[in-house]
Amino acid sequence: MLLYLLRVLAFCTVTIPGLAVAAFADDRPTNRAIQEEVWAIPVTLPTIAYVVRPVGDGPFPLVVMNHGVSLNQRERGFFPIVEFRDAAMWFARKGFMVVAPTGSGYGAAALDDPERGLYSLFFSKIGNCDNPNFRDAGLAVALIDKWIIEYMTDQKLIVPDNVVVVGQSAGGWAALALSSQNVPGVRAIITFAAGRGGRVGGKPNNNCAPDKLVAATGEFGRTARTPMLWIYIENDTFFGPDLSKRMHQAYTDTGGNAEYHLLPPFGNDGHFLIGSPDSIPLWAPLVGPFLEKHR
Secondary structure (H helix, E strand, C coil), X not given: CXXXXXXCCEEEEEEECCCCCCCCCCCCCXXXXXXXXXXXXXXXCCEEEEEEEECCCCCEEEEEXXXXXXXXXXXXXXXXXXXXXXXXXXXXXXXXXXXXXXXXXCHHHCCCCCCCHHXXXXXXXXXXCCCCCHHHHHHHHHHXXXXXXXXXXXCCCEEXXXXXXXXXXXXXXXXXXXXXCCCCCEEXXXXXXXXXXXXXXXXXXXXXXXXXXXXXXXXXXXXXXXXXXXXXXXXXXXXXXXXXXXXXHHXXXXXXXXXXXXECCCCCCXXXXXXXXHHHHXXXXXXXXXXXXXX
């Protein structure tokens, strides 16, 4: 009932004047005013989302940003509602409305019992490491992305044929899964350190059934035609260069359309690159031209 009454309630709204930012290789300062909000989105699985968009009535092109997952229940409970704030604002200053949903069971979105109901269906567990279900874990979150895109389109808040999906880690894996469905209106998909089953037992470069992850990637590529940009980092301890290159090879060999880039080491673990404002000068020169090419 609450979510029905809220339709698109902004629990908090902060309008941020355009800030002076460094000019990146692909970018010119726009001084575009943006505003940040937190929304309750009444889709089939009620979703809380961080939203940042240009000031004005729109409609705007849409970016949906997917976060990763944590296997630690305590970490999920303290998950920040704004994980990629600087990256999201970068997209907003380029004219996009950015919707970054918080996964069910994370932070303020911990709304259900993890052992039953919709939470259990969409928590995206991969199952036993001996026989992981990478495919369905990706498609479950991809379905939520589709619901968000449909909702934003129905509300006439976005340009319906100008949507970009961005994801990091497991969120990038969901975006990769979405590519296999060729969703109308999704012009491009961008992933940072995409994958599932990394750092088993907390050990660096200890992956759960990597051959099956590669095989699932190839399965997605078989039907995928949406242009993708894949960004990985040399010192990613979840999905290292050898594995990410195998995934890309499998995806493109079966017909997928993906541009692959391996960035130099970043911080202590490049897996978390997109969460740092200091990383923007590294990925913006790749993402900017890719967006211009496909929007």
